[in-house]
Amino acid sequence: xxxxxxxxxxxxxxxxxxxxxxLCGNTTNDGAPNTLCRxxxxxxxxIQPPYCPxxxxxxxxxxxxxxxCMKEEARRPWKNAFTIFRMRGAGRELVHAFKYxxxxxxxxxxxxxxxxxxxxxxxxxxxxxxxxxxxxxxxxMRRSYNQAEEFARAFGTIAKIPVRPLLKRKKWTGQQSxxxxxxRISNLKGAFFINRSTNLKKxxxxxxxxxxxxxxxxxxxxxxxxxxxxxxxxxxxxxRRQ
Ligand SMILES: [Zn+2]
Ligand SMILES: [Zn+2]
Numbered sequence: 001x002x003x004x005x006x007x008x009x010x011x012x013x014x015x016x017x018x019x020x021x022x023l024c025g026n027t028t029n030d031g032a033p034n035t036l037c038r039x040x041x042x043x044x045x046x047i048q049p050p051y052c053p054x055x056x057x058x059x060x061x062x063x064x065x066x067x068x069c070m071k072e073e074a075r076r077p078w079k080n081a082f083t084i085f086r087m088r089g090a091g092r093e094l095v096h097a098f099k100y101x102x103x104x105x106x107x108x109x110x111x112x113x114x115x116x117x118x119x120x121x122x123x124x125x126x127x128x129x130x131x132x133x134x135x136x137x138x139x140x141m142r143r144s145y146n147q148a149e150e151f152a153r154a155f156g157t158i159a160k161i162p163v164r165p166l167l168k169r170k171k172w173t174g175q176q177s178x179x180x181x182x183x184r185i186s187n188l189k190g191a192f193f194i195n196r197s198t199n200l201k202k203x204x205x206x207x208x209x210x211x212x213x214x215x216x217x218x219x220x221x222x223x224x225x226x227x228x229x230x231x232x233x234x235x236x237x238x239x240r241r242q
Pocket of ligand 2: 052053054055056057065066067068069
């Protein structure tokens, strides 16, 4: 039986780089490494335009920001927000595996999704740096990796933007989502600092995290960068709980 040149090349590549879908393990049909299969892709609820500049979610009303952002009366110190999918179904599964099931390898598939969905808009903002939201050292030690940093590094590689983990967490802030808005803000006061004497003047920064729920953590991190002189901060997250 004749096999095509493409199939032959795929079988050669498979020996070096895994071509299986990183989520379900099925063989991907297009032969591209580190990409989700068509079935998994079809189950992800990608964010559809028009986009909310407050959270990167779908703009669901007639206002400048989505109803969740309006309800939150949130501080949104960033200029723009990019999010790939909704925190539901296969998207939620993907984030859970990435965060809690020791699957830092998923970062490359997630970065490919981010480039596919938000690449053009991100290029348009001409970022100088990507900065991941840090984990508290204790949490990072227990999880052995910071998922936001893994995602940021994978995305930086394919988007060709340098990644600098400049932010550090000063204090343990616990589970933000269980607190009221007021409590969250006071809890996050002084939570971050910049660990290197890097000059951020005139820098356009893309701040990266895994999931955006209320946005309080991202707001505190963005304010730290702006206070240090950054000219512009935008945010990129994998998923939005909307
Ligand atoms: Zn799959
Ligand atoms: Zn919003």
